[in-house]
Amino acid sequence: MRTEPKLTRLDRVFARLDREPERPAHIDVPKMSRHRIVLLAATLAFYGAIVWAVIITSWLVRLDWQVMFFRPYQQWSEIHWFVDYYVVLGQRGPTAVMVAAWLGWRSWRQHTLRPLLALGVSLLLLNITVGAAKYGMGRLGPHYATVIGSNEMWRGGDIFPSGHTANAVVTWGILAYMASTPRARRWLSAVSAVTSLGVGMATVYLGTHWLSDVLLGWAAGLLILLALPWFEPLIARSEARIFDLRDRLRARRSRTASAAVPVGAPHVVVTPLPADRDDVAAGSHRAPVYLAPGPHTARSERTPISPTGSRRPPHAERHPRGSASSARPLTGG
Template sequence: MRTDIFARLDREPEPPKIEIPRMSRTRLALFGGTSAFYLAIVVAVLASTWLVALDWKVMLFRPYQQWPELHAFLDYFVVLGQRGPTAVMVAAWLGWRSWRQHTLRPLLVLGAALLLLNCTVGAVKLGLGRLGPHYATQIGSAELFAGGDIFPSGHTANAVVTWGILAYLATTPRARRHLSALSAVVSLGVGLTTVYLGTHWLSDVLLGWAAGLLIMLGLPWCEPLIGRTEAWIFAVREQWRARRRLGVPSLPVAAGGPRTSPAGAPGRYARPAPAPAGEPVREPETVSVGGGRLAPSTPSPTGRTSGHTERPRPHGVRSERTPVTPSGSRRPPHSRTVAGG
């Protein structure tokens, strides 16, 4: 009796129908509150309010110098917010789930979330152009529109979205609660780690949390498009499989040789079979119709017969007819002997 994990997975029943999250009133309220918080952070930084002063106080405090023993561990921990490694890990897990559940929805949800993250966060980063703490030039300044790209924090927003996808796609309430707590701890830890390392202002982290949470709250609006995309991919796959089943493999043809078609199918380049040895070759017969001749019909690649019918010529008077020697006569020409030859 097999006791390994693969045997247990083979006996595992198919999961129940997955419930797709809807845009409920609670989710709408959270989305509106998070949007207001997002705008408040942007306005506070643009106006160089108390939030910018707090950024500078934390930066001048230099947490990485206050607790240097944490530096080695947090250098590795912050990788949980980098887009490349985290996307690969989560995509591998969701790919296995897609294979087990016979659906592409987990991977499509991850792709839609990452696309929204890149578009929204990237646009704000490039539009505001804020410099990081290590590149600041004037104390007390917001360092905006200076060619930077750190506001909001991409590490923080990516941690919220990437690990939050696991909770969003959970199939049971218990798993959803546990994964939500895990994603919250990871995203909070990654954001504070960037402040500790001095790579982001505190306001960058606050806006990164809000940006990632907005994407997670707005994902139900993308579910209809995700469903249509999945149905289209499956339809294309079925068409491809049907073509492979109905396709006739072509026979190998030597270079420069004639092409032949499979047996039973009319071929465009098919040649008639040669006559058996010893049997005379018959010339195609012509049929006279109304004074004209009908050339022998030849089959076309489409299965139709094509023939050329000569138009009948009017009968003239015997005196008007001119004897014509037929061309291509089979009789050999009469040999004339020359006298004295």
Template sequence: MRTEPMPTRLDRIFARLDREPVRPVLDVPRMTRHRVVLFGATLAFYLAIVLAVAVTSWLVRFDWQAMLFRPYQQWPEIHAFLDYWVVLGQRGPTAVMVAAWLGWRSWRQHTLRPLLAFGAALLLLNITVGAVKYGLGRSGPHYATDVGSNEMWHWFQAGSDIFPSGHTANAVVTWGILAYLASTPRARRWLSALSAVLSLSVGLTTVYLGTHWLSDVVLGWTAGLLILLALPWCEPLIARAEAGILAQRDRWTASHRGPRTAPRPTPAPAPVAAVIGRAAGSTASGRGGDAAPALVASAAPQDEPEPEPDPAAPVRETILPSTVRANRPPYLAPGPHTARSERTPVTPVGSRRPPHSDRAPRNAPSAARPMTGG
């Protein structure tokens, strides 16, 4: 009866993981004509906002009206909640959360593209938004001095790096990258809408708290959208970076494993008769050269002729290791030897008692005993 081994708990876990489907990876987004047109329109809108603030247009007056309205005084009951909600736009906490999720995605899909795309988006965010912030030098509402002015070109004053809003741009890029790397079109649509609402709510929270102008939020939202639209241009660079990282990992692994040594060739087994002859010669070398032929001759049977092999019977060969064959004593007969369980039992014929010369056979007639008496 054949029994199958019982699977362990670890085997059942791995079997469940093997059955769990992995979501298919969509094609890498390309810079299509539609995306190029959308990128150009967004860039034009970005420049229009910067120009409107620079010339102190109606947008600046609207910023002052929203700041003087002081929303944090109009609705003080939601101030505590919005203090925590605005954290969803801070770069440190959001980057850690999204990087953890994308790291798990990279492990499941066996690719570094999610993490590398997120890193490229953050790099573009820091370069573009940071350059515009320090280049325009606009002060925030808490540091404004002239009512109705655009508060720009204050490079050496405190709080002069708020245009565009970094919280809003970071929220657009951090949560929008999830929609950019979504596995299905439906998930991409839902995540796009969710990231848009989340980023706008974070930006309006900064207006409520009085840390940003309303135009800062609009420009920050546009800056983050520009980075997501331009990300397909970085896809070839991301692919080359992934190939280089994997190649470097392979080289590092090969260098730490060390050179592989070729296995030693296994010597061919020597014939049993030659091994017995060498063993007999080495044994009898101390007693004289004539003893070796006698031992070799005595090892082969001489009384009975060797039986002819039956062609129908299966041939069994017992191959012994080289160390066992070399150490066999010379008095063993050459040839393969079968185990006791494989031998054919032989039942002796006749009585097992040894013969006695002074004992008469059991069925033989007994001799007449002499009669005594008178």
């Protein structure tokens, strides 16, 4: 008796991934080109300029206070309901779930774990860099500001840079990063940039962030996307280790299943029992009734026989075709 191992849902997923072990040829993996390095350096300089302008309480801080006193949520109160919903596009939980679902489908179709691993690496970098900057500079938000005209730095806050804006840049920008063609990447990059800036301006409208928070958050998210090609070798190694671990677990499971069935176990062959003991003594095996042994007879002369018996009731008056039959009584005059 042979037993087949029962596949789990995870085994079926990996079996789907194994159908095409090589990444499709049309998938373009971004590389750390000279153009990308220039953009990274420019964004890093912009990041440092924003931080320096806030630290020295420059014109940017004065602009922050002017926007706060303008109170956009009171000036345009009719769009408050829309902004409350739109700002959700920058929250970590909902956006991560939506983007992970899409990239999971991409992983299924492309037979690779790279989209999900790239999303995980980008979110990890986002938590480390933006979280460290928030708690390191400790800036208070507009609703908690104490001194008019102050930069409100190093006072125990966690508002600088804007986490909503940085999260929107990374989560929606990763879709552009994982695009299959350069043209799709350009279009998705523009859409993600507009979406993330809209999320940042929504936080300014609601009064939860300074304008400089939004600018720094946008730069922080862009730095992560621009630096992501440096982590492609790590993503590739992680994918290879995951598949290697899968192979070892599968081999261990197959060894366990083979150990459960002893090698060389006799196969049990079930044969039909003879009809009576006389046949056993004679050494012959009587064929089952439904095989209809004997000389060939006409179809009209045979009674349909099934393993459970005849399905046609016996008729004493029935005669085979072609045989002489008794004379029928004549009717009529």
